[in-house]
Amino acid sequence: MGTAKTEIFSDQHNQIARFSKALGHPARVAILEYLFKTNSCICGDLVLEIGLAQATISQHLKELKSLDLIQGTVEGTSVCYCIHAENWAKMKQTLSEFLNQDLTHQNCC
Amino acid sequence: MGTAKTEIFSDQHNQIARFSKALGHPARVAILEYLFKTNSCICGDLVLEIGLAQATISQHLKELKSLDLIQGTVEGTSVCYCIHAENWAKMKQTLSEFLNQDLTHQNCC
DNA sequence: TTAATTAATCGTAATATTGCAATTAAATAA
DNA sequence: TTATTTAATTGCAATATTACGATTAATTAA
Numbered sequence: 001m002g003t004a005k006t007e008i009f010s011d012q013h014n015q016i017a018r019f020s021k022a023l024g025h026p027a028r029v030a031i032l033e034y035l036f037k038t039n040s041c042i043c044g045d046l047v048l049e050i051g052l053a054q055a056t057i058s059q060h061l062k063e064l065k066s067l068d069l070i071q072g073t074v075e076g077t078s079v080c081y082c083i084h085a086e087n088w089a090k091m092k093q094t095l096s097e098f099l100n101q102d103l104t105h106q107n108c109c
Numbered sequence: 110m111g112t113a114k115t116e117i118f119s120d121q122h123n124q125i126a127r128f129s130k131a132l133g134h135p136a137r138v139a140i141l142e143y144l145f146k147t148n149s150c151i152c153g154d155l156v157l158e159i160g161l162a163q164a165t166i167s168q169h170l171k172e173l174k175s176l177d178l179i180q181g182t183v184e185g186t187s188v189c190y191c192i193h194a195e196n197w198a199k200m201k202q203t204l205s206e207f208l209n210q211d212l213t214h215q216n217c218c
Numbered sequence: 219t220t221a222a223t224t225a226a227t228c229g230t231a232a233t234a235t236t237g238c239a240a241t242t243a244a245a246t247a248a
Numbered sequence: 249t250t251a252t253t254t255a256a257t258t259g260c261a262a263t264a265t266t267a268c269g270a271t272t273a274a275t276t277a278a
Binding site: 110112153163164171181183187 | 238
């Protein structure tokens with residue numbers, strides 16, 4: 001065990017969970033917010049900005065990249081990261097739909 | 110290690126991460142969606158509905174309860190669970206704010 | 219009282235996540 | 249060429265998560 005039984009859930013539920021999981025660590029939230037706020041998005045800046053070791057930041061960036069929430073292009077010896085606008089919009093859509101569900105029935109308790 | 114360094118992040122970032130983490134497992138997504146859709150929200154139903162062991166469902170419910178996203182009241186030998194509307198709205202607000210950030214700068218890569 | 223029902227908790231195993239030092243890889247500068 | 253710079257990767261330790269069988273606790277039914 002320790003592994004989620006993803007196979008018994010719908011694609012939609014797994015997708016919501018996958019996106020949410022990516023946002024489920026404050027370092028990744030901070031990274032994403034920083035990328036939103038600046039245009040000069042070089043990993044070195046992130047290490048200073050966030051305050052975790054370079055290896056750790058790199059690992060968090062990898063996770064965000066694996067979901068295509070950010071993209072990076074090599075720029076000399078450094079890498080320029082930024083939000084992948086299109087995929088961010090898709091995530092926003094997926095999560096908003098879930099969050100905006102209506103409580104058709106009144107609270108039962 | 111294995112523990113997130115929450116102390117170096119802002120309350121807001123930690124809060125976003127905490128909510129997201131709660132939605133970061135398909136079973137919890139499925140549970141919440143089921144509670145939205147039905148009024149008869151008894152844990153026994155959830156075990157049948159979701160397809161995980163009773164102990165596992167109970168554990169997921171506990172996590173959702175710890176964030177006050179759901180509430181449960183004892184009803185005879187069973188427990189009636191439902192969405193905590195007010196706290197759900199708070200989460201929705203917190204996450205939406207983050208998700209709806211504007212890309213003021215164009216993609217840099 | 220004694221069953222029966224339902225959900226929480228305990229204990230445990232397997233796997234995942236977080237974090238970092240050290241190393242490697244790749245590009246640029248000297 | 250040999251530094252230097254920057255980020256990815258490797259390897260590891262500590263902790264967290266997921267899952268479930270077994271047990272416990274609490275309520276209702278007989």
